[in-house]
Amino acid sequence: MSQSTMTNTQAQSASPEKTAEEGLTRAVSRQKGESVGRNRFLLSIYLVFTLLPIYWLINMSLKSNREILSVFSLWPQALTFDSYIKILTDPSWYMGYVNSLTYVAMNMTISILVALPAAYAFSRFKFIGDKHLFFWLLTNLMAPPAVFLLPYFQLYYTVGLFDTHIAVALAHCLFNIPLAVWILEGFMSSVPKEVDETAYIDGYSFPAFFIKIFIPMIRSGIGVTLFFLFMFSWVELLLARTLTATNAQPIGAIMTRTSTASGVDWSTLAAAGVLTIVPGILVVYFVRNHIAKGFALGRT
Amino acid sequence: MNKVENNKAWFLVLPMLLLVAFSAIIPLMTVVNYSVQDILGRSAFFVGSEWFVQTLNDSRLQSALMRQFAFSFTILAIQVPLGIAIALLMPKKGWQASAVLILITLPLLVPWNVVGSMWQIFTRGDIGLMGYGIRQLGYPYNITRNASDAWITIIIMDVWHWTPLIALLCYSGLRAIPEAYYQAAQIDRASKWAVFRYIQLPKLTNVLVIGVLLRFMHSFMIYAEPFVLTGGGPGSSTTFLSQTLATMAIGQQDLGPSAAFSIIYFLIILAVSYVFYVTIMNMQKDKADNISGGA
Numbered sequence: 001m002s003q004s005t006m007t008n009t010q011a012q013s014a015s016p017e018k019t020a021e022e023g024l025t026r027a028v029s030r031q032k033g034e035s036v037g038r039n040r041f042l043l044s045i046y047l048v049f050t051l052l053p054i055y056w057l058i059n060m061s062l063k064s065n066r067e068i069l070s071v072f073s074l075w076p077q078a079l080t081f082d083s084y085i086k087i088l089t090d091p092s093w094y095m096g097y098v099n100s101l102t103y104v105a106m107n108m109t110i111s112i113l114v115a116l117p118a119a120y121a122f123s124r125f126k127f128i129g130d131k132h133l134f135f136w137l138l139t140n141l142m143a144p145p146a147v148f149l150l151p152y153f154q155l156y157y158t159v160g161l162f163d164t165h166i167a168v169a170l171a172h173c174l175f176n177i178p179l180a181v182w183i184l185e186g187f188m189s190s191v192p193k194e195v196d197e198t199a200y201i202d203g204y205s206f207p208a209f210f211i212k213i214f215i216p217m218i219r220s221g222i223g224v225t226l227f228f229l230f231m232f233s234w235v236e237l238l239l240a241r242t243l244t245a246t247n248a249q250p251i252g253a254i255m256t257r258t259s260t261a262s263g264v265d266w267s268t269l270a271a272a273g274v275l276t277i278v279p280g281i282l283v284v285y286f287v288r289n290h291i292a293k294g295f296a297l298g299r300t
Numbered sequence: 301m302n303k304v305e306n307n308k309a310w311f312l313v314l315p316m317l318l319l320v321a322f323s324a325i326i327p328l329m330t331v332v333n334y335s336v337q338d339i340l341g342r343s344a345f346f347v348g349s350e351w352f353v354q355t356l357n358d359s360r361l362q363s364a365l366m367r368q369f370a371f372s373f374t375i376l377a378i379q380v381p382l383g384i385a386i387a388l389l390m391p392k393k394g395w396q397a398s399a400v401l402i403l404i405t406l407p408l409l410v411p412w413n414v415v416g417s418m419w420q421i422f423t424r425g426d427i428g429l430m431g432y433g434i435r436q437l438g439y440p441y442n443i444t445r446n447a448s449d450a451w452i453t454i455i456i457m458d459v460w461h462w463t464p465l466i467a468l469l470c471y472s473g474l475r476a477i478p479e480a481y482y483q484a485a486q487i488d489r490a491s492k493w494a495v496f497r498y499i500q501l502p503k504l505t506n507v508l509v510i511g512v513l514l515r516f517m518h519s520f521m522i523y524a525e526p527f528v529l530t531g532g533g534p535g536s537s538t539t540f541l542s543q544t545l546a547t548m549a550i551g552q553q554d555l556g557p558s559a560a561f562s563i564i565y566f567l568i569i570l571a572v573s574y575v576f577y578v579t580i581m582n583m584q585k586d587k588a589d590n591i592s593g594g595a
Contacts (some may be wrong), residue, residue: 003492025582039379039388042389043389043390043400044384046386047400047403048404049405049460050404050460050464051403051406052409052422052430053418053430053460054410054418056418056421056422056428057422059420060421060427067429068509069426069427072426072427072432076430077501080573084501085326110319114319115313117313117315117316118312118313118316118317120312121309121310121312121313124303125303125304125305125309126304126306126309127305127306127307127308127309127310128307128310133313133317133579135574137320138386138577139570139571139573140320140323140324141517141568142517142569142570144520144521144541144542144545144565144566144569145521145523145542145548146521146523146541146542146543146545146546146562146565147327147545147562147565147566148327148331149545149546149549150330150331150333150334150549150550150555150558151327151328151330153325154330155326155330155579157326170322170323170515171323173319173320173323174323174324176322178320181306181316181318214504219448222341231408231409234409234411235408235410235411235412236412237411237524238523238524238542238546239411242550252413252414252524255413255414255417266343266421266427269417269421270417270421273410273414273417273418276410276411276414277406277409277414278579280409281402281408281409284405284406284409285402286419288398288401289398291401291405
């Protein structure tokens with residue numbers, strides 16, 4: 001296509017070289033315009049695919065159960081917020097969110113605090129067994145929670161932590177600490193070592209350097225790491241449900257209550273589902289500019 | 301980066317080590333302990349490898365393992381090309397880039413059991429958009445009766461859920477390619493395919509290995525989504541490894557066999573992951589060698 005445009009312009013014009021170049025640029029940009037349009041179209045199809053199930057969940061949450069079961073409609077005919085009101089006013093419901101957020105916050109704090117120095121060690125120093133230790137860490141990231149279900153239950157029961165937030169927070173450390181070390185190590189390795197050396201020459205002690213200089217330098221990496229810690233702790237349910245009974249029950253376990261002998265309370269189930277997505281959206285908004293790098297574990 | 305040899309670094313690693321060990325080694329040793337003993341009430345007998353032999357010959361577990369591999373390879377075969385394609389389509393800058401990024405990330409932030417509930421609501425024949433729509437087209441779609449419907453639905457659900465991970469990884473890999481590469485390609489009149497094959501794909505291998513590793517691991521642990529969506533049925537057609545194990549350990553309290561099964565399960569993942577790990581490490585070493593060789 002660009003070829004033919006070029007020959008046309010060449011034939012018609014007096015100064016062939018210059019216009020040929022213009023013709024080429026125009027052809028390229030037209031091609032680009034077409035492909036941008038097509039790209040947008042294909043991407044929109046995918047986005048519709050992504051959003052449709054979520055839309056349907058929202059749709060269901062805004063209908064009454066009677067409407068859900070009697071008529072099929074693409075949007076609520078009689079808009080109702082009853083399910084949301086029920087969840088947000090009944091402590092046995094909203095405490096589920098509080099419990100989930102509590103153990104997620106605990107887990108994020110613990111994980112980041114122990115992962116920061118460890119990641120620094122892996123990114124800056126060689127020490128005996130470092131490679132083995134790193135691989136061992138990764139194996140924990142890969143351990144299926146189902147494998148640890150029973151021993152966890154027994155372990156936390158024995159030490160008296162069963163049905164507490166901290167039990168779930170500690171259990172989630174199994175995969176979250178290795179993940180945090182892995183991501184942070186990537187971000188830390190992209191900071192030149194000269195920074196450390198200069199700081200020591202300037203008379204900083206290690207803790208002072210680490211807190212005052214190094215951590216501010218990798219704060220976007222820390223933000224992204226926190227996002228991942230939040231994500232994986234928030235979405236995990238198997239361990240959270242096994243380690244809790246009533247006091248620290250996560251929202252995911254409480255949701256099973258909607259399914260009773262008399263049928264499923266679809267509207268409440270949908271509303272509870274929608275509310276579990278909200279914290280994620282809030283968190284992802286803050287790290288949107290760094291998230292892509294985070295997904296590559298700081299390694300691009 | 302040249303690392304300094306310093307064994308005091310162990311002090312920096314120690315708190316992390318203690319915490320992870322508490323969550324990993326004690327439970328793992330418990331599992332090992334159970335796997336070689338027969339526990340009857342308060343007394344335990346050493347049975348050696350008996351549970352392992354029994355587990356490896358158990359047809360229920362063998363079929364769960366086969367289903368698991370079939371599932372993992374299917375979703376990888378769909379998600380990796382699709383993820384790359386989406387990454388190539390995503391806008392590169394401006395508010396649209398941020399908006400698309402947030403929208404694409406959404407499925408990753410939904411708790412796994414809610415993913416199951418969401419798709420249950422979405423695919424039901426009476427109230428679900430997808431289920432109702434397909435039935436209107438004349439196909440008697442039913443995931444609780446028809447095993448292949450259930451399979452396909454779980455695959456679509458997993459594609460919906462996890463393709464964003466691959467897409468975001470590739471997107472960040474693509475962002476790291478200097479603009480000069482594309483300009484050079486334009487001067488050479490390289491075709492789109494050539495740009496993809498010789499510029500973009502080589503730059504993506506690093507992130508793709510991480511992506512495939514993470515996806516393989518997570519698909520091997522899949523539990524909550526099919527559990528909520530199909531309950532593992534119809535029959536046991538969508539019962540994957542984790543669910544088989546959880547039923548055995550918690551439901552039936554078969555401590556010995558389920559512990560032996562846990563260890564076999566873990567070893568499979570460990571073996572595959574080790575291959576990936578060595579690949580990643582070698583790639584990073586090659587990269588470092590190339591940089592130092594060029595300097």
